[in-house]
Amino acid sequence: MTDASLLRRVNTRATLGALRGEGLATLTQLGRLTGLSRQTVEAVLDELGERGWVREVPPDEGVMGRPARRFGFRADAGHVLGVDVGANKILVALADLNGEVIAWERTAVSEGAEAAERLEAARRTAWACVDGAGVSRTSVWAVCVGTSGIVDRSGRVTLSLVLPGWTGVDLAGLAGRWFDCTGLAANDANLAALAEHWRGSAQHASDVVYVLVGHRAGAGILIGGRLHPGRTGAAGEIGALRQVGWELAAAELVSERPATEIFAAARAGEDEALAAVDRFAENLAIGASALVLAIDPDLLVIGGGYSQAGDVLLGPLRRHLTDLCLSAPAVVMSTFGDKSVALGGVRLALDHVEREVLDL
Structure with a gap:
């Protein structure tokens, strides 16, 4: 030059x-x-x-x-997509170059869907989101997909224990073909943490642990305001340690009735439901406290589908964390709930556009 x-x-x-x-x-x-x-x-x-x-x-x-x-x-000169590919849903956010979301699209998907079916559902949902907003598909400059499991730096899923046939899928490469643009992929909890730091509950925190709680539990980590995926993308996968008990705790909570009913009953003061939520909070706190003790974060954010439980879950979780941690950080609920992953995808896609296209 x-x-x-x-x-x-x-x-x-x-x-x-x-x-x-x-x-x-x-x-x-x-x-x-x-x-x-x-x-x-x-x-x-x-x-x-x-x-x-x-x-x-x-x-x-x-x-x-x-x-x-x-x-x-001209924020409308280009667009980015954040896509959450989950066990039961596909959620897509379309944003302009200022990061303002101009359209959402959601599609239900079977938990047992094979990889090809899930990918096709994601592609169709992404196209529907863009077309429904009246935006040209050629104006999409980057797509970022969030998903459960371990995703390496190239955007390939190296291990998924939740989605059938998902291990080995080149998620970033396939997503890029939907709009003939750059494709990116990352772990869903990591993207959710990024969204909360960008515009949510963790805006003023530097070191953050985000725990995604729903049908499964996972964690994302920010250090110095930046994602910390680790050497292979497996940072935060503490739920893989059987002794932590996250998988069993999630299954036990919904063994007799849906989580929404349990949380509602606990809010109404039902003793059985309160006990069930307390057991779940204690098991969740064991894994969360291990991350807190290792990282000593400024903030712990609870997100995912169960974050809608609010103080019903937050109260006992704070109590158990205080018992387990040398110095428990502030604990807050997610601002965006189940939209966090897609919004984090928007942020990561924007980071790419600002760095590689706009040269900022």
Whole structure:
């Protein structure tokens, strides 16, 4: 890269970053923010306009004199998808380049569905989400899929004990083909943790443990605000340790009636339901406390389908964690519930677009 092209790239990055931060800005404002001359800023904006990433905003009506030219970032120039492929559902979030979700699409899927059927359901749901929003499929710049199991850095599922035929699936590669764009894949609990740190319950925390609780339990870890998937993508898979008892605890909780009924009965003060929730909370706390003792996080976030239980689950869980941990962190419920995984996929896809496409 020549000195001139490198300088142009640096100037473009600075101008685009400043414009995205401001929303709308004049040439003078952008010059002050970037330290670049008015002439340089204007040249960069012309180039970004040709790419379709920047638009000139008409002056407000009634403004006297010659108004300053204002520019805005075109968040609709491209889109990203976050996809949650679960045991019973496919959930897709379509977002613009500012991360604002403009459409959701949900499809039920059989827990026993084979890999090909599940992948086809995910593809159809992703297409329906984009088409239903009136967005061109060619405007999708990145897709990120979240799923249970261990997902390596290439986006391949290296081990899944929940979804039939899922081990070995090149999830990132297949997802990229849906829209002929970059495909990404990650563990669902990791993506949920990312979503909570981005816009949810963990926005102001640096080191976070996220425990996804539903038909199964899993955990995601953020250290210094960044995902910590580990060497093979298996960080946080403490439920794989049989002695922790997470799998048995989840099965025991719903052995006689659905979880929603148990939590509702506990909320109403039924002794049997309260005892069942307390046993579940104690087993959940054993695995969570192991992660807390290893990482010493700022915050523990409880998410997934069972997070809807609220204080019915949170109260006994906090009590058991206090007994098990040297210094228990604050424990909160997820902001987004079962939408966290798809939103985390949006964030990871945006990270790729900002780094590789927008060059921020």
